[in-house]
Amino acid sequence: MRNALFGLVLALQFLTRIPIPIVAPWTPQTRRWAVRAYPLVGLLIGGVIGILAIYMQNVPAPITALAILSVWVALSGGLHLDGVMDIADALGSNQPLARRWEIMKDPQIGSFGMLALVFLLAWKAVLLWALLAYHAPWWWLFIVPALGRWAGVALLVLTPCARPKGLAWSWQQSLSGQDVAFALLPLAVFALWAPSVVVMVLIATVFVVMMRWCMMRLFNGINGDMVGATIEGGELWLLILLWSWWQFATVSPLGI
Template sequence: MKNSMYGFLLAVQFLTRLPVPVTCPWNEKTSRWAIRFYPLVGMIVGFILAGGWVLLKDVIPSEILALCIISLWVWLTGGLHLDGLMDVADAVGSNAPLKKKWEIMKDPHVGSFGIIALLFVLAWKVVLVFELQLAEINDITIILVMLGIIGFARFHAVLLLGVFPSAKTSGLAWEWKKNLTIFDIFFSFLPLVILCVFAPNVIFLGLAYGLFILVYGVWMMKTFKGTNGDLIGTAIEGGELWGLLSVWIFFLYGMG
């Protein structure tokens, strides 16, 4: 029980800026529990964002609310995954050989491709949140889709760690991966299964994310021959954007 508690708090510490006033030990058991809680912690972030959305949607203009939601989103996650996105964008934009791509991702400086990727991802998120407000989705649905979007995006991280080979046997991603088992992957998926059981209208997100991780995994292996922390962060950011786009299309065509 203590290991599971520490694992949950480790996941909160790593994936969010939420304060955790406890020193959590890092070992094989606590790190495995932390991985299991990735999607659940994502759903907690989604609930916080959805709560702000629901409370403020009739108080402030839609365009301002959209910017506030994305600002809170970035703050809650500490920009951790955006940093990975920028590193990967710089590496891909360089059109360099594989070895050079890895060197670019290690470089602490951000290049022009990274900045462009950051601006476009944030701009698209703001626009999609704004458009979803215009769709006049009811409060319960807002909460459910935000739980699904951020929960499934964090499940991507678990899948990438557990299913795809690591690019190297060192670094943070390897430390998370080396003790991971298939059971941990299935356990991490349980909160999303429960969400889909009690909210069947969210199942379409699971199908959309299945397509995303398949395409992303093939592209990642073709381009980088393995995964690392930056590529996992990129998958999370891309997955969140893909989730917002999927929800927007879903309601645009009246399926919601």
């Protein structure tokens, strides 16, 4: 239990800007529990933005959508957006593999990275606006951040690192496939109440498979930036899925 609590603290400290003045030990056991807690941290983020959405339900949808996205980014400190920008710069450079890795390590952000950031946030804002306008059930705001972080866990555990060094590699040494399944447990309650969560897990799994294939093909493995980009991309992927359901399904057999 002590390792589990320290793992939760590590997950909160690593994934959010919430100030937690506790020094948690960095051990294989606490790292394992931290990764298992990733979706739980996502549920916490989802709870905050869900409460904000309920509080602002009488505010015009565009303003509410922008407020939700602002708090969403602020809670994570934009940590995962950096990974999206680094990958965009590397791929946009059209350079050989070795040079792409150098570009990813460069702290400077290029034009491709800025474009990726702008379009990612723009798409998220518009999709949030659309879902709010459709009066989608509140629970989706909890599930999207949680499943996005589970997608990052799945990629981290199931994809080899390109190099035997770095933060992602050090995390991998403590993990196994069981941790991917264990990380889904916080979503079990939602799945019992809203069966469509199971479908969302399957859709998130498809996204992880595609990311794994792309990263292995383009970079011969992953690093921490790619885990962060998977979290951001997974959230966007799920928002598109939800919008598609509400836009095109006249009668939903999924219970949404």
